[in-house]
Amino acid sequence: MNLSYRIAYVFYRNLISYKRFVVPTFIASLVQPLFYLITFGIGMGAYVGLFGGKPYLNFLVPGVLISAVALAASYECLYGTFIKMIHEKLYDSLIATPVSAEDAVAGDIAWAVFRGMVSGTLMMIVAMFMGVFPASVPAVVLSLVLMAFVGVLFGSLAMIVTSVAPNFDFFSYYTELVLTPMLFFSGVFFPLDNFPAWMKSFSRFLPLTPAVKISRAIYSGEYSSGLVLDFVFILVVEAVAFTVGIKLMKRRLIK
Secondary structure, eight states, X not given: OOOOTTHHHHHHHHHHHHGGGHHHHHHHHXXXXXXXXXXXXXXXXXXXXXXXXXXXXXXXXHHHHHHHHXXXXXXXXXXXXXXXXXXXXXXXXXXXXXXXXXXXXXXXXXXXXXXXHHHHHHHHHHHHHTTOOOSSHHHHHHHHHHHHHHHHHHHHHHHHHHHHOSSGGGHHHHIIIIIHHHHHTTTSSSOSTTSOHHHHHHHHTSTHHHHHHHHHHHHHTOOOTHHHHHHHHHHXXXXXXXXHHHHHHXXXXXX
16 A cells, blocks of 8 residues: 555645535534534433433533544545545546545545544534533543544545445445444443443444543543553554555556
8 A cells, every 4th residue: 555645635635625615514514413412412411310420411522522523524435435436537537647546545534534523623612612621621632633533434434335335325324224323332322331231242342432432531531541442442443444445445446
């Protein structure tokens, strides 16, 4: 896998294109996570009571924030990449230049990370207006770093799906059978403590679960040694997904 500085050119091209649609994409990035915060955090939170001595909204925000990053990065590398590859033929144009197939794909993953971080940052700002803050100023920086890693992870996983997708309908299998259930089994909306043992074991292997645990620790300021293993798990899955995603996409682009 040969990557070069030309990844930045691909990212810059996406940024220029993004400027034309900045307002609609900002709104789209906010709708679903904001819906979760309002309906679950405020609506259901009024009936749930306290979680660890704090309102349910404080429990909910770290999970919704990191899931917003994961979803934004995933959708960008699913639908966005597919449109560029099949309908706009953008990849054909890129690899006809000194930009390699690996650079083009890695540049789109980098762009997905940016889109995910935009969504996550917007959610963080909204949560602040709702009275939920990270534990400290350094915790804000840690949260941004976590967003970047989560963006690479889920952007790479989505790129693997895109590399074998024959049409748009194919993405429904991934979004409905993988991403959506993952939201409910990764501790985003409720603790996993009372789950059956087999479900707890299953949830530990979901890539969103360790990210949610780390995000929640950043907001609470309560860190443990187990978070190191969670971060290592993210790094390992991310490295494998990134490598496989680029190789599969290169195989599809260059036939």
